Amino acid sequence: MAPVICYPTDSLPPAPLELYARARKGAQKTGEWVAQPRDAAAFRVPAGSFFRITCVEGPQVGDLNLWSADMSERFYSGKTRALHGTHLGVGNRMWSSFPSLRPMATMVADTLAWYGADEFGGRVHDVIGTRCDPHTHHLLSGGQYHHCCHSNLTRAVVAETGLPVDQAATLVHDVLNVFMCTGFTRDTGQYFMKASPVRPGDYVEFFAEIDLVGALSACPGGDCGSEHSSDTAPCHPLLIERFTPDAAALSGWSSPARNGYDGTHGL
Numbered sequence: 001m002a003p004v005i006c007y008p009t010d011s012l013p014p015a016p017l018e019l020y021a022r023a024r025k026g027a028q029k030t031g032e033w034v035a036q037p038r039d040a041a042a043f044r045v046p047a048g049s050f051f052r053i054t055c056v057e058g059p060q061v062g063d064l065n066l067w068s069a070d071m072s073e074r075f076y077s078g079k080t081r082a083l084h085g086t087h088l089g090v091g092n093r094m095w096s097s098f099p100s101l102r103p104m105a106t107m108v109a110d111t112l113a114w115y116g117a118d119e120f121g122g123r124v125h126d127v128i129g130t131r132c133d134p135h136t137h138h139l140l141s142g143g144q145y146h147h148c149c150h151s152n153l154t155r156a157v158v159a160e161t162g163l164p165v166d167q168a169a170t171l172v173h174d175v176l177n178v179f180m181c182t183g184f185t186r187d188t189g190q191y192f193m194k195a196s197p198v199r200p201g202d203y204v205e206f207f208a209e210i211d212l213v214g215a216l217s218a219c220p221g222g223d224c225g226s227e228h229s230s231d232t233a234p235c236h237p238l239l240i241e242r243f244t245p246d247a248a249a250l251s252g253w254s255s256p257a258r259n260g261y262d263g264t265h266g267l
C-alpha cells in the first residue's frame with residue numbers, strides 16, 4: 001500500500017515569494033545582533049520586515065525560537081513538521097501554537113538549498129530535533145552543564161523580558177535547527193546529526209508575518225559533527241540582521257489572522 005500524506009497543503013495559499021522579493025529589494029538594514037558561541041541573542045522583528053541569520057567565522061548551527069511580540073504565541077515545531085516535512089525550505093512557513101495556528105515567518109532565501117538530501121537521508125534546517133538541554137544531558141550523563149541551547153535561549157528571554165529564570169525557561173520551545181544537518185537512521189529510526197555543510201557567508205532569511213520576538217542560540221555542538229552539551233566542539237558566532245522595506249512595497253500583503261476555529265471543542 002502506498003503511503004498517504006497526512007496533511008496535504010494544496011488548500012493553503014502559496015507564500016507570495018515574488019511580492020516578498022520585490023519588497024526585499026528596497027529594504028534597509030534596521031538592526032543587527034550577534035549570538036555569541038555557546039550563548040544566545042534575542043531580537044525583535046516587526047511584521048513585514050525580514051531577518052537573516054548568517055554563518056560568520058566558521059561552521060555553526062543555530063537553534064531558533066519565535067514568539068509573538070507579547071510572547072503569548074510561540075513557534076509550533078511539531079505542526080510545522082506535520083505540514084511541511086522534517087526540514088524547511090524556501091516558501092515554507094513557521095507556524096504558531098494553538099489556538100492561533102498561523103504563519104509567524106516564511107523562509108525566503110537559503111544558500112544551503114543545494115544540499116537537498118544526502119545518501120543517509122540527511123537534510124538541513126530541521127524541525128525534528130528539540131534543542132539540546134541540560135535536563136536530557138543530566139538524565140543521560142549527569143552533571144550540570146549551563147550552555148545547552150535551552151539554557152542559552154532561557155538567558156536570552158530573561159534579558160529581553162525581565163522575567164524570572166523559571167518563567168523564562170517555560171517560554172523556550174522546540175526549535176528550528178538552522179543550518180543543522182540531520183535525519184533518522186534507516187535501521188533504528190533514531191535521530192542523527194552530521195557535520196553541517198554551512199560555511200561563512202551562508203545564510204537563511206525569513207519574512208516576519210506577525211510582530212516577532214526571536215531568540216537564536218549558537219549551539220555548543222558547533223557544526224554538530226561530533227557532540228553537543230559540552231565545551232568540546234569548536235563554536236562560532238551567528239549574525240542576525242533585520243531589513244525593513246517601505247510599507248508601500250508590501251501593498252497586497254496583510255499580516256495573517258489567527259486561526260478561525262471557534263474554540264468551543266464540542267461543548
Ligand SMILES: [Zn+2]
Nearest residue numbers: 132149219220
Ligand atoms: Zn544546541
